[in-house]
Amino acid sequence: MHILILGAAGMVGRKLAERLLREGRLGKQDITRMTLQDVVAPARPANASVPVSVVASDFADAGAAAPLIAERPDVIFHLAAIVSGEAEAEFDKGYRINLDGTRYLIDAIRAAGGGYKPRLVFTSSIAVFGAPFPEKIGDEFFHTPLTSYGTQKSICELLINDYTRKGLLDGISIRLPTICVRPGKPNKAASGFFSNIIREPLAGEEAILPVSEDVRHWHASPKSAVGFLIHAGTMDLNAMGPRRNLSMPGLSATVGEQIAALERVAGKNVIARIKRVPDPTIIGIVSGWPRDFVTDRALRLGFTTAEKTFDDIIRIHIEDELGGKFVG
Amino acid sequence: MHILILGAAGMVGRKLAERLLREGRLGKQDITRMTLQDVVAPARPANASVPVSVVASDFADAGAAAPLIAERPDVIFHLAAIVSGEAEAEFDKGYRINLDGTRYLIDAIRAAGGGYKPRLVFTSSIAVFGAPFPEKIGDEFFHTPLTSYGTQKSICELLINDYTRKGLLDGISIRLPTICVRPGKPNKAASGFFSNIIREPLAGEEAILPVSEDVRHWHASPKSAVGFLIHAGTMDLNAMGPRRNLSMPGLSATVGEQIAALERVAGKNVIARIKRVPDPTIIGIVSGWPRDFVTDRALRLGFTTAEKTFDDIIRIHIEDELGGKFVG
Structure with a gap:
């Protein structure tokens, strides 16, 4: 099984790659190969027991997805995004990376042909919801993003649902809670x-x-976030019907x-x-x-x-x- | 006041143009000019008392919006779309016209500069909702489209909300009921x-x-649909807050x-x-x-x-x- 992680240099991407390489399998299938992509080359994991390719490419580049998809990865974890604050400050950049980038990806999958239909796990965000909302947001509450980032995530959820419904890929969008405790140095993110x-x-x-x-x-721990991604990468998605997007615990x-x-x-x-x-x-x-x-x-x-x-x-x-x- | 109707050759677009020309005003403002666009040139209304330009252009063409926006229409009624069945059968065409076309339009508005911030009235659809849903769908029920058409309409609603929130235009998306009684010949639409x-x-x-x-x-009558559009074109949209999309009565x-x-x-x-x-x-x-x-x-x-x-x-x-x- 060949696994592609987009946005693999980020905190969650790194932890996901580490766990997958440590376990050597995703669900019941042995991992035989891994590709780690990000806008800066992700660090090559030490002591990987399977071949790991490291790719630096700009997700907003219309041609970036095709060579990754040409290798026909079986499972794609799509964590590539610019964050909320940056998408708000840099309008065009946000739409290019967070919306166009995803569309290039799913269109490259569609163009691959030959019955290629990978599992696509997309990390969405609770930013698809914007105030006012109930104290507890349920599974059927509508999307009212108040940021461009939340708008872009919500649109990608819709696209992945539609491409899945049309049989072009096998997608799921999961909305991660805020990750706590985020390791590293203090940053200026409002959260x-x-x-x-x-x-x-x-x-x-x-x-x-x-x-x-x-x-x-x-909140959820980084460990929970990685667990959600792995479950999304292995579970039978037919149980979800056509609504392939949901908020994580x-x-x-x-x-x-x-x-x-x-x-x-x-x-x-x-x-x-x-x-x-x-x-x-x-x-x-x-x-x-x-x-x-x-x-x-x-x-x-x-x-x-x-x-x-x-x-x-x-x-x-x-x-x-x-x-x-x-x-x- | 200069009014632009996109998709003016369709049934609702025609009726809207007729009523506006008959009344000579939109809300409290006199109409001084009208532009009617569609993929085939709309019929030129008889006895128009103001200059009416008729434009045939393909909304999916990246360059189609700019010349229309260069004339700085004050109010834009955006009814251009291919219908549900066609968007489902012709995947690329549906996304090009119903999604990319709208994005070209709002980006052309954004690019116009000079403080240009027109009212944009977008006709969305109840196809943003897909079964299962409650017997009565409320104002906060989530979007679960089961067609590419509904997906595209839902995405355009999100984009228009975000562009409005960013102050790039003054938008509203209204979801029309099925229009009944639709005049003309029987067609093969499922509805x-x-x-x-x-x-x-x-x-x-x-x-x-x-x-x-x-x-x-x-259901709603064609007369109601035109009434909704005119109200959306004249009302104070600030009362809506950032949620500029809603289902019509x-x-x-x-x-x-x-x-x-x-x-x-x-x-x-x-x-x-x-x-x-x-x-x-x-x-x-x-x-x-x-x-x-x-x-x-x-x-x-x-x-x-x-x-x-x-x-x-x-x-x-x-x-x-x-x-x-x-x-x-």
């Missing part, structure tokens, strides 16, 4: 603080909390609940490193974000999270990123 | 019978009813109720011209179509139908198309 206030204190560093503790948000928690979990897992010294510095801009942005979901459909279809509580999310971070240790 | 069983008997002709009388569907009726209305309006002789010839293909197609809607949002925003009952729909047809007379 960064949800991870910063856990990751930085565990590393002995201060973290800024720009919103109040009653802000509620929707997650954990709804307030910032206060995040901090209480951090105290339970890591102690008072750690949470003392969180500094409250309200930022009206971030407060404004976050107020328009989803807070909670009912994901019965995903649960019925066998999608499961790796965590039951926010304490688990923190423990997964300590285990997977910090080798089991933190600065107490 | 044709809803009109055929009224129009043909009133003209003294036989009509085939291919489904059972308990089939329920969602209509009338839910079973085929049996249609026939009973025809009997009340035109008598027993007329309904005797309806022949029941069940067609399993059409029965199958129609079973996946919306039957009824709750359109509170449109009603709150001032959209109103010209009819209260199906009897009214029939009377509007007799008045507007038959000069008040029918074959009894």
Whole structure:
């Protein structure tokens, strides 16, 4: 089985590639080959037991998809995108990469011919929803994106549904919760603080909390995200009917609940490193974000999270990123 | 005020142009100029009191929109599309006209510069909804198109919302009910019978009813459709917030109720011209179509139908198309 990961240099893409190479199989099938694509060449995984090709190409280039598809990968994980803030600031670039890029990809699949019909797993986003919405967003709530990024993700979901319905590919779009704890350095993304206030204190560093503790948000660990992708890559999609897009399970928690979990897992010294510095801009942005979901459909279809509580999310971070240790 | 109608040779486009030229104004503003575009040159209206340009161009041509937009029309009614059956049979053509064409249009508006920000009224469709759905589809039900046509309409709604949100145009997408009674000859559209069983008997002709009388569907008269477009072209769209797409009011009726209305309006002789010839293909197609809607949002925003009952729909047809007379 040949697996192609688009956007493989990103955090989730890297973790997905690592897990697939470690396990050597996807579902019941042995992996015989892997192709990792991103706009900058993804790092070549060490000690891979199967041939791994590394490709640097611009997903917005009309010709980028064809050579990747010419190799007829069996399963394609499509994580390539520019993020919300960038798609909002750079209108054309956002549409070129997040919409045209996906269309080039699915049209290259369609053009391949010879009965080629790969599994396509597309990472969508809860940004397809925009306020006002109910406290818990259900499986049949309409798409009202308030960003170009959310618009582009929503359009790609529609395209993948239609191409699937027409028998041109075997697609599924999964909407990931906000990934927490995101490893790496603090970044300026408006959502960064949800991870910063856990990751930085565990590393002995201060973290800024720009919103109040009653802000509620929707989280999943990187481990859960990878698990969702693998399940989407292996499950029988016929069970979904023509509606091949859905929100993934997650954990709804307030910032206060995040901090209480951090105290339970890591102690008072750690949470003392969180500094409250309200930022009206971030407060404004976050107020328009989803807070909670009912994901019965995903649960019925066998999608499961790796965590039951926010304490688990923190423990997964300590285990997977910090080798089991933190600065107490 | 300069008005551009795209798809002006179609039935609704023709009726819209006629009404606008008859009234000489749109809302409170005098119409000073009109441009009528379609893939075949629309008929030049007789006795127009303002200059009317007639343009034949292919909406799927990347260069078709720019010269129309260069004239800086104040209000654009975008009715250009290929219909559901054709978009399903001709995949590429459907995407080129129904998706790319709209994108060329909005990008041409964006490229015009100089603060140009026209009102754009886009005719979407209830085909954005696909079964299964509730008996009455509400204003927040999600889009689950089961045709490429419905997919393309849904994508255009998203694009127009996003371009509007970014201040690039002043857009609204309205989902018209099935238009009944559609004038002209019987056609082979799966939905044709809803009109055929009224129009043909009133003209003294036989009509085939291919489904059972308990089939329920969602209707509006051509007069209502034109009224919706004019309201969308004149109302203050700020009242809608960023959700510039919505389902229009209509009338839910079973085929049996249609026939009973025809009997009340035109008598027993007329309904005797309806022949029941069940067609399993059409029965199958129609079973996946919306039957009824709750359109509170449109009603709150001032959209109103010209009819209260199906009897009214029939009377509007007799008045507007038959000069008040029918074959009894």
